[in-house]
Amino acid sequence: MSRADxxxxxxxxxxxxxxxxxxxxxxxxxxxxxxxxxxxRVVMQVFQRHSAPLGGIDEALxxxxxxxxxxxxxxxxxxxxxxxxxxxLAEGDAIEPLxxxxxxxxDLSLFVHLETVYLGCLARGTLVRRKLQRxxxxxxxxxxxxxxxxxxxxxxxSADGWIAHVAGVAGVxxxxxxxxxxxxxxxxxxxxxxxxxxxxxxxxxxxFAGNCDPNTNVTVLVDFDNDSxxxxxxxxxxxxxxxxxxxxxxxxxxxxxxxxDAPGSEDERxxxxxxxxxxxxxxxxxxxxxxxxxxxxGGFDEAKIERFxxxxxxxxxxxxxxxxxxxENDFTADVVRVDGQPRAKVGREERPNPRLRAVDDD
Numbered sequence: 605m606s607r608a609d610x611x612x613x614x615x616x617x618x619x620x621x622x623x624x625x626x627x628x629x630x631x632x633x634x635x636x637x638x639x640x641x642x643x644x645r646v647v648m649q650v651f652q653r654h655s656a657p658l659g660g661i662d663e664a665l666x667x668x669x670x671x672x673x674x675x676x677x678x679x680x681x682x683x684x685x686x687x688x689x690x691x692x693l694a695e696g697d698a699i700e701p702l703x704x705x706x707x708x709x710x711d712l713s714l715f716v717h718l719e720t721v722y723l724g725c726l727a728r729g730t731l732v733r734r735k736l737q738r739x740x741x742x743x744x745x746x747x748x749x750x751x752x753x754x755x756x757x758x759x760x761x762s763a764d765g766w767i768a769h770v771a772g773v774a775g776v777x778x779x780x781x782x783x784x785x786x787x788x789x790x791x792x793x794x795x796x797x798x799x800x801x802x803x804x805x806x807x808x809x810x811x812f813a814g815n816c817d818p819n820t821n822v823t824v825l826v827d828f829d830n831d832s833x834x835x836x837x838x839x840x841x842x843x844x845x846x847x848x849x850x851x852x853x854x855x856x857x858x859x860x861x862x863x864x865d866a867p868g869s870e871d872e873r874x875x876x877x878x879x880x881x882x883x884x885x886x887x888x889x890x891x892x893x894x895x896x897x898x899x900x901x902g903g904f905d906e907a908k909i910e911r912f913x914x915x916x917x918x919x920x921x922x923x924x925x926x927x928x929x930x931x932e933n934d935f936t937a938d939v940v941r942v943d944g945q946p947r948a949k950v951g952r953e954e955r956p957n958p959r960l961r962a963v964d965d966d
Contacts, residue, residue: 607694607963610666612784614762620671621681626720637713638674647941648708648715649954650723652730652933657737658697658705659767660729664722665692665963668708672715684714691960695770696733704957705935712939723935728760729767730933735906736771739924742909747774747921749790751901753781755926764928774921792823792851792899803828805835806842813846821848823899830854832880833862833887840893849897849920852876852884856903876900878917885918899923 616624623631637643673684688710699705705726708715740748750768753761758780765781776782778789793805793812801808809824816822822843826835836850854860856875862883863873873879881898888896900912901923909922940954941947948954 607665608662610669612766613663613666614784615663615666615670617670620667620718620721621673623717625724626717630717630719634713634717637716643711643713644942645710645944646712646939646947647954648712648719648937649704649940649948649952650706650708650726650935650937651702651704651955652699652726652935653701654730654734654933655698655700656730656734656933657771658693658695658699658726658730659733659771660695660725660727660763661692661705662695663725663729663763663766664706665690667718667722667725668715671718671721672710674714684711687711687714690963692963693957693959694961697959699730702955704955704960707957707960709941719937723937725763726935727933728763730935731931732764732767732928733771734933735928735931736768736773738906739904739909739922739927740772742906742913743922744913746913746919749774749899749901749921749923750776750781750928751923751925752928753778756929790821792825795825795828798825798828805829806838809839809843809847813843822846823849823851823897825853826850826884827852827854827860829861830858831861832884833860836884836896837887837891837893840888840891840896847893847896849899850884850888851899851901851923852880853900853902853923854880876902876904878912878915881912881917881919897921901925903927 619625668690669685672688673682676682688708690708692706750773761778761780762783765776766784768776769785775790777791782788793808798805798808805828813822824839826832829835832852839850840847854876859870859873860880863880866873866879881900885898897920899921900919904922904924905927912919938948938952
């Protein structure tokens with residue numbers, strides 16, 4: 605079981621050690637324990653309440669490795685990592701509600717100030733990993749493009765991008781998301797660039813293709829005029845072999861022009877639908893553009909992807925954004941043993957897990 609090196613996460617080490625990101629009551633606890641010379645050897649048990657793939661565990665362990673310890677008499681940092689016995693599951697391990705995913709045994713004063721930070725790593729990482737696993741499975745091997753950056757605070761992009769990477773997504777949209785594994789963001793021609801070319805998608809596409817890195821997969825949004833079939837054909841004819849794919853992103857409030865005569869209610873025809881994809885695919889193929897891929901985005905989640913796949917929709921890749929940040933996977937840490945004696949609060953008894961591995965063995 606290989607774990608990521610702590611340097612992967614570019615942690616703000618001094619601020620973590622100082623308690624800058626920590627709930628004040630944990631910082632106060634560390635200060636009191638050290639002032640009173642109290643060094644109880646505890647077992648801290650960490651768990652959550654969902655069936656999920658575990659995410660964020662490597663970053664949580666990195667926080668412990670760089671942040672456990674105390675200040676010496678001269679103010680320098682004295683690491684306490686080697687004094688802890690830490691056992692944990694691995695990134696991506698399937699976990700059940702209330703299952704212990706990590707234990708930390710050692711002097712509580714060495715790591716009590718880190719609880720806020722390592723639990724946050726696990727909560728965010730597992731939420732994103734759970735959402736990603738579901739959409740990846742629903743896509744049945746087709747590429748998932750990770751597009752949630754605009755739906756959340758910029759500061760979490762690197763962490764989310766790392767989880768996306770280890771979960772197996774095909775690409776992320778920002779360099780920050782790709783920073784922890786040495787990649788870079790990818791993307792299509794945005795609506796803003798098309799607008800800047802007076803709403804001329806072909807002109808914007810030519811400009812983009814002529815100025816991007818030669819290795820870029822040129823993919824063009826084709827919904828600016830709400831005519832995905834017509835715009836796809838125009839772009840394919842204009843760019844030829846320079847075009848990698850088209851991206852359908854029709855708003856959920858609109859019915860694409862090509863679906864004006866399609867069967868079904870208005871609600872069934874709004875947004876990106878399987879029938880819209882089929883019509884774009886058919887038009888491209890009939891015009892000799894079989895090699896042009898189709899990417900779809902706009903409100904895609906596990907259920908919508910499953911519906912598209914069940915209908916055999918000719919999609920090559922799914923762009924998924926806001927659906928990946930909804931929900932929660934909150935983790936809890938409890939002291940369950942002190943100096944060898946049971947000390948768990950009522951309802952939080954110790955739950956040993958034989959699946960845990962000693963981190964020093966990895």
